[in-house]
Amino acid sequence: MSLLVHTRDDLARARGALPGRVAVVPTMGALHEGHRANFRRARESADAVIATVFVNPLQFGPGEDLDRYPRTLDADVAVCEEAGVDLVFAPAESELYPHGRDGLTTVHAGPDGDLLEGASRPGFFTGVLTVVAKLFHLTRPDVACFGEKDFQQLALVRRMVRDLDFGIEIVPVATVREADGLAKSSRNVYLSEAERAAAQAIPHAIRAAQGSPDPLAAAEKVLAAEPGLAVDYAVVRAGDLGEAPASGPARLLIAAKAGTTRLIDNAAVTIGDPDA
Ligand code: PAF
Numbered sequence: 001m002s003l004l005v006h007t008r009d010d011l012a013r014a015r016g017a018l019p020g021r022v023a024v025v026p027t028m029g030a031l032h033e034g035h036r037a038n039f040r041r042a043r044e045s046a047d048a049v050i051a052t053v054f055v056n057p058l059q060f061g062p063g064e065d066l067d068r069y070p071r072t073l074d075a076d077v078a079v080c081e082e083a084g085v086d087l088v089f090a091p092a093e094s095e096l097y098p099h100g101r102d103g104l105t106t107v108h109a110g111p112d113g114d115l116l117e118g119a120s121r122p123g124f125f126t127g128v129l130t131v132v133a134k135l136f137h138l139t140r141p142d143v144a145c146f147g148e149k150d151f152q153q154l155a156l157v158r159r160m161v162r163d164l165d166f167g168i169e170i171v172p173v174a175t176v177r178e179a180d181g182l183a184k185s186s187r188n189v190y191l192s193e194a195e196r197a198a199a200q201a202i203p204h205a206i207r208a209a210q211g212s213p214d215p216l217a218a219a220e221k222v223l224a225a226e227p228g229l230a231v232d233y234a235v236v237r238a239g240d241l242g243e244a245p246a247s248g249p250a251r252l253l254i255a256a257k258a259g260t261t262r263l264i265d266n267a268a269v270t271i272g273d274p275d276a
Helices: 008-016 033-045 073-082 124-139 151-163 186-190 193-199 201-210 215-224
Strands: 003-005 022-027 048-053 087-089 143-147 169-173 230-237 248-258 261-271
Touching (some): 008 087, 008 124, 022 124, 033 048, 033 073, 033 143, 048 124, 073 087, 087 124, 124 151, 151 169, 193 201, 201 215, 201 248, 201 261, 215 261, 230 261
Parallel strands (some): 003 087, 022 143, 048 087, 143 169
Antiparallel strands (some): 230 248, 248 261
């Protein structure tokens, strides 16, 4: 049975009663199969699991979807119950930012926070890292699980934990996909039928890239053939977001808009002939 708490005091009390090793799964709610996979991994990694549900205004830019972001707390708690989550922390904004957001001390990612998602969404990773740091302090986990779907977020959280000595193990969880290959995302509900069809070029591009010695060229070819997608970036980087190697394992990262909905995805690829 998941205990739902809204205040930091109730969280501190409930956290204190949890046994052994504790895992946290930070979320913005609208929970889907991707989150369930994170909860499963959290259960395997610890004795008790905390889920946080908070739509963090600090990581939304002007004109982004903060107001229309799905808020489904009752359903989210039901998902948590079913997934064996012990404690759900769903604070109000005033609980998490009791002194307001103006003049707030924030966590700034290194230069890689200004690339890719950070280039298109200025301040996004400052918002993410700041709230994640706060949630880590409040929930005091031993382990935290993050989906690989948000690969840059995962890399930057790892780096924050390393650079700022949080002493928390960060566990990556493989991306969960819809039957048509689209990566599960709370934002998929925004897609019209036509946009959804166009969005499938993203998993198609990934599959093409995974079967090619030149993964970027293969992905770009598929994406360029889909007029319903506005590609923001398609890049190949090293697994830690550094420059891609001349050959060997790397990561393909894609961001594109279908209508007004921004979608991101990524996958492991190999540059060059894997058998060479
Ligand atoms: O990935 C998300 O849902 C959010 O960026 C996170 C990590 C919960 C921070 O608000």
